[in-house]
Amino acid sequence: xxxxxxxLVENHAGVLSRITGLFSRRGFNIDSLAVGVTEDxxxxxxxxxxxxxxYTVEQLEKQLNKAVxxxxxxxxxxxxxxxxxxxxxxxxxxxxxRSEILDIAKIMNAKIVDLTKSTMTLEICDLxxxxxxxxxxxxxxxxxxxxxxxxxxxxxxxxxxGAK
Amino acid sequence: xxxxxxxxxxxxKEGVTTVFxxxxxxxxPVYDCLAQSPICHILVRQEQSAGHAAAAFGRISGRPGVCIxxxxxxxxNLLTALATAYMDSVPLVAITGQVSSELLGRDVFQxxxxxxxxxxxxxxxxxxxxxxxxxxxxxxxxxxxxxxxQGPVLIDLPVDVQNQQLDFVYPEEVSIRGxxxxxxxxxxxxxxxxxxxxxxxxxxxCAGGGVFSSGAxxxxxxxxENCQIPVVTTMMGLGLMPSDHPLYFGMLGSFxxxxxxxxxxxxxxxxxxxxxxxxxxxxxxxxxxxRTRIVHIDIDPAEIHKNMEASIPLVADARLxxxxxxxxxxxxxTGMWLAELREKRxxxxxxxxxxxxxxxxxxxxxxxxxxxxxxxxxxxxGLNQLWSARSARIKAGRFLTSGxxxxxxxxxxxxxxxxxASGAGQVVAVMGDGGFQMSMQELATLVQHDxxxxxxxxxxxxxxxxxxxxxxxxxxxxxxxxxxxxxDFAALAQVYGIRAMTISDNSEIEDAVRALLAAxxxxxxxxxxxxxxxxV
Numbered sequence: 001x002x003x004x005x006x007x008l009v010e011n012h013a014g015v016l017s018r019i020t021g022l023f024s025r026r027g028f029n030i031d032s033l034a035v036g037v038t039e040d041x042x043x044x045x046x047x048x049x050x051x052x053x054x055y056t057v058e059q060l061e062k063q064l065n066k067a068v069x070x071x072x073x074x075x076x077x078x079x080x081x082x083x084x085x086x087x088x089x090x091x092x093x094x095x096x097x098r099s100e101i102l103d104i105a106k107i108m109n110a111k112i113v114d115l116t117k118s119t120m121t122l123e124i125c126d127l128x129x130x131x132x133x134x135x136x137x138x139x140x141x142x143x144x145x146x147x148x149x150x151x152x153x154x155x156x157x158x159x160x161x162g163a164k
Numbered sequence: 165x166x167x168x169x170x171x172x173x174x175x176x177k178e179g180v181t182t183v184f185x186x187x188x189x190x191x192x193p194v195y196d197c198l199a200q201s202p203i204c205h206i207l208v209r210q211e212q213s214a215g216h217a218a219a220a221f222g223r224i225s226g227r228p229g230v231c232i233x234x235x236x237x238x239x240x241n242l243l244t245a246l247a248t249a250y251m252d253s254v255p256l257v258a259i260t261g262q263v264s265s266e267l268l269g270r271d272v273f274q275x276x277x278x279x280x281x282x283x284x285x286x287x288x289x290x291x292x293x294x295x296x297x298x299x300x301x302x303x304x305x306x307x308x309x310x311x312x313x314q315g316p317v318l319i320d321l322p323v324d325v326q327n328q329q330l331d332f333v334y335p336e337e338v339s340i341r342g343x344x345x346x347x348x349x350x351x352x353x354x355x356x357x358x359x360x361x362x363x364x365x366x367x368x369x370c371a372g373g374g375v376f377s378s379g380a381x382x383x384x385x386x387x388x389e390n391c392q393i394p395v396v397t398t399m400m401g402l403g404l405m406p407s408d409h410p411l412y413f414g415m416l417g418s419f420x421x422x423x424x425x426x427x428x429x430x431x432x433x434x435x436x437x438x439x440x441x442x443x444x445x446x447x448x449x450x451x452x453x454x455r456t457r458i459v460h461i462d463i464d465p466a467e468i469h470k471n472m473e474a475s476i477p478l479v480a481d482a483r484l485x486x487x488x489x490x491x492x493x494x495x496x497x498t499g500m501w502l503a504e505l506r507e508k509r510x511x512x513x514x515x516x517x518x519x520x521x522x523x524x525x526x527x528x529x530x531x532x533x534x535x536x537x538x539x540x541x542x543x544x545x546g547l548n549q550l551w552s553a554r555s556a557r558i559k560a561g562r563f564l565t566s567g568x569x570x571x572x573x574x575x576x577x578x579x580x581x582x583x584x585a586s587g588a589g590q591v592v593a594v595m596g597d598g599g600f601q602m603s604m605q606e607l608a609t610l611v612q613h614d615x616x617x618x619x620x621x622x623x624x625x626x627x628x629x630x631x632x633x634x635x636x637x638x639x640x641x642x643x644x645x646x647x648x649x650x651x652d653f654a655a656l657a658q659v660y661g662i663r664a665m666t667i668s669d670n671s672e673i674e675d676a677v678r679a680l681l682a683a684x685x686x687x688x689x690x691x692x693x694x695x696x697x698x699x700v
Contacts, residue, residue: 010342014291018283025284055469062466068288068308071342 002031003057004081004153006161007046007064008072011037015069019046022063028056032085032128032150040162043071047083047153049128074161076153083153086123087131088113092142093120101141108134119144167295168193168326171259172201174302177334180230182206182221182584184214188234190274191261193326195232206584206613208577209605211238215245216574216603217581219254219316220564224540224585226379228255228309228317235261236274239320240281244571247285249316251568252400253377255309256316258282265293265322279320287315295328300335307338312345313464314377345463349480354488356476357435357459362494364433364457366501367393370416370445373400373567374438374462380483384437385409387486391495393435394505396424398445399549400567401438403541403558407532413505417445419550419700423508428452430504435459438482441471442568461485515697517670522691524548524622525555526670530677531592531620532557539590540564540582544575544599547628550699552594561589573602579617580609590681592618597647598627604653607660610686618680619662619688621653624695632699657688664688 009015016035023030031049038045050060057075064073093101094117105112105122108130114121124134128151135146155161165173171194175183184206187195198205208214211233218229233242239260249256262268263275279289288308290301305317361367375384381404388395388411395405396416405412414421416428428434434456439445441460446452453473460467460474461482468477478485517523528551535541543552543565556563564582566574579593600621610617631645654664663683667676667690680689 014279017280021283059466059470062468062470066464066466068340068343 001051001053003050003052004076004083004151005048005050005057005061005064006074006076006153006155007048007070008038008161009044009046010069010071011042011044012069015044018067018069019064022067026059026063028052028060032148034150034152036152047151049151072161074155076155080156081153082156083127083151084125085128085131085151086125086149087134088121088123088147089135089138089143090114090119090121090145091138092118092144094118097141101138104134104137108137110134165330165332166193166326167292167298167321167328167330168197170295170298170330170332171302171321171326172197172203173332174299174334175203175230176201178302178306179227183230183232184208184217184221184581185232186211186214186234186238188238188261188274190235190263190323191232191238191259191321191326193323194259194261194321206580206609208609210603211241212245212573213577213580213603213606213609215242215256215258216248216571216577218258219245219249219256220542220578220581221585222255223376223564224562224582228257228306229581229585230257230259232259233261234274235263235278236276239278240276243282243285246282246316246318248566248569248571248574250285250287252373252566253314254316255314257305257309258316258318260318260320261326262291262320262322264324266324268322279318282318285316286318289318289320291320292322292325295325295330298330299332303335304338304340308340308343312343346479347463347481347484349478349485349488353476353478354485355492357461357478358489358493360433360457360459360476361391361393361435361489362496364496365498366431367433367435367496367498368427368431369393369395369435369437370398370428370439371395371401371404371437372398372439375401375404375482378438378463378482380438380486383483383486383490387490387493390490391493392498392502393496394427394498394502396427398439398442398567399553399565402553402563403561406559407557411502413509415553418447419444419553421554422510423505426508427505429455431456433457433459435461436472436474437461437486438463440467443471446472518694518697520668521694521697522622522667522673523670524551524691524693524697527620527673527677527691528552528555528594529557530673534677534681535561535592536590537561539592540579540586542575542579542582542591542593544593544595545570545572546596546598547632547697547699548594548596548599548622550629551622554700572599575599576603576606576617576619580606580615583615583617590618592620594620595622596628597621597623597625597650597653600653601647601650604656607657607662611660611662614685616683616685618683619657619686620680621688621690622693623653623690624693624697625650626695628695628697629699631695654688654690662686662688664690666690666692668692
């Protein structure tokens with residue numbers, strides 16, 4: 001099962017490698033990891049998505065909590081999850097295929113961010129599963145490059161997971 | 165003052181009296197300040213020994229031991245000792261020199277990313293970029309190493325930072341927002357533990373190194389006595405109970421006592437205190453839980469449910485938890501259970517004597533018999549460790565060994581550190597000829613700093629435990645287990661100016677042990693044992 005863990009960490013050099021080291025060392029696989037600074041500039045928030053059973057997630061949370069640079073750890077319950085991912089995707093688009101891709105982009109709510117005689121680059125910000133779908137649909141047009149940011153997430157509702 | 169002065173002044177403020185180390189160019193400013201400080205520096209012959217010695221110093225003194233090395237190879241040689249301390253939750257502060265901060269990442273002479281390399285084996289580490297941060301970092305390092313679940317902390321000090329000027333104010337308090345170890349037990353959970361104990365018929369306490377770390381040895385004994393609960397220990401917990409205590413049933417695990425393992429197997433309540441239920445003690449995870457209820461008392465929440473599913477977890481410092489339990493726990497009725505266990509106690513038969521060789525169990529028994537009440541017994545790793553764990557009788561002293569990591573070469577430097585921490589008293593290092601040759605260069609350190617350590621060397625001219633595995637599991641195809649080319653270690657010790665003796669017959673044990681224990685300075689007793697002498 002997929003779990004989305006929100007981790008607040010000190011915004012220091014070396015913290016990212018400590019966290020990723022902790023995952024690899026204990027044999028935990030990361031699906032995606034995104035990091036960015038928060039409203040408090042001394043604190044960064046990581047969103048980590050892992051595919052794991054409940055034992056592993058419990059261990060993971062505890063090991064994360066043990067790291068001195070980690071301020072707070074929260075696994076976001078599935079029903080309260082607000083998650084998004086950004087993807088840029090470049091595919092071949094010459095002649096007739098251009099309008100077909102435009103159709104797909106329109107339906108999928110993706111934007112065209114670059115265009116050449118032979119290629120087109122799309123941007124989509126949506127649920128990870130929707131990104132997968134767009135990628136699938138564009139396979140027919142020879143995808144040249146894909147870049148995804150990894151999931152970012154917050155918990156729904158008024159409760160904030162803050163450093164305080 | 166300079167960064168280097170700030171480091172040494174902080175060490176003094178932390179009450180450090182002895183440090184272990186090996187200098188080099190990148191740590192010279194600190195050594196220059198040490199020269200003007202009352203802190204005593206012990207010059208080891210390889211940095212790993214500094215780490216082991218400082219760790220043992222920490223285990224005995226209860227305050228973090230300190231080791232110092234230079235950058236690059238000096239720092240890297242510390243790694244094994246850091247990992248050893250980390251596995252056994254030993255308070256240790258390691259200070260390493262580093263190349264100048266503007267040169268970091270350029271692969272200059274003796275540069276190594278030591279905070280990166282040590283990351284999996286340290287509780288925390290600091291790469292100091294600014295001398296002004298040093299007072300806070302030093303304070304935090306000692307705080308982190310010695311609180312919660314203790315462990316090694318590394319401070320990497322670029323040489324230019326050591327020369328920077330700063331205004332030194334040593335902080336009174338520490339505040340780290342990501343670090344708040346809980347030490348007091350949740351009262352509700354504590355009551356559940358007390359109820360489970362009171363209603364148990366066949367309870368057993370399994371105590372580990374955490375009981376020593378929290379200074380709860382006396383309380384644990386009192387608790388066991390009050391409630392009449394039998395006690396077994398892990399290897400790290402050896403010495404928590406006097407070996408001849410009526411409630412003590414020995415060390416558990418694959419190399420442990422049958423009575424201890426029987427107690428665990430047939431209990432209806434297993435009370436783990438400061439023990440992480442490692443594989444060597446408990447075997448496969450998921451088996452024990454089916455047989456018995458488990459109470460797990462540990463200061464590290466991550467240990468709960470890691471190796472063993474606990475019915476009642478209790479996150480707490482062992483000393484505080486035991487204090488609280490002493491107040492509220494009604495003694496269960498364990499008369500029948502204790503009688504049953506006492507029947508399972510071994511009659512103390514020694515392994516077979518072999519002509520021309522010393523029976524190591526006889527030697528260890530004679531040694532324990534002769535040692536003072538409060539002496540410190542340090543065992544290395546391999547057969548000597550298992551013989552010691554089996555036959556050593558610990559009274560009010562300590563038993564030190566590398567329990568988790570199983571680091572060969574631990575005993576000699578650790579005994580050195582333990583002797584300096586204890587100030588006086590007998591310290592004995594028991595080793596095999598494999599482990600001894602990993603740290604025998606430290607004989608010079610013993611002589612130079614006049615540290616009296618009693619050295620017992622079981623010589624079988626092979627790597628006995630590996631040889632046993634090759635015999636039993638790999639069809640007796642011995643490969644790379646014979647230690648040919650070894651010198652006469654007694655003669656070697658004598659060249660260093662250390663008195664030494666060799667024995668090969670059990671009739672010589674008594675006199676030899678007497679000579680060893682009577683020696684005022686270091687003394688090496690080489691005992692020839694059979695390569696076929698088994699682990700248990």
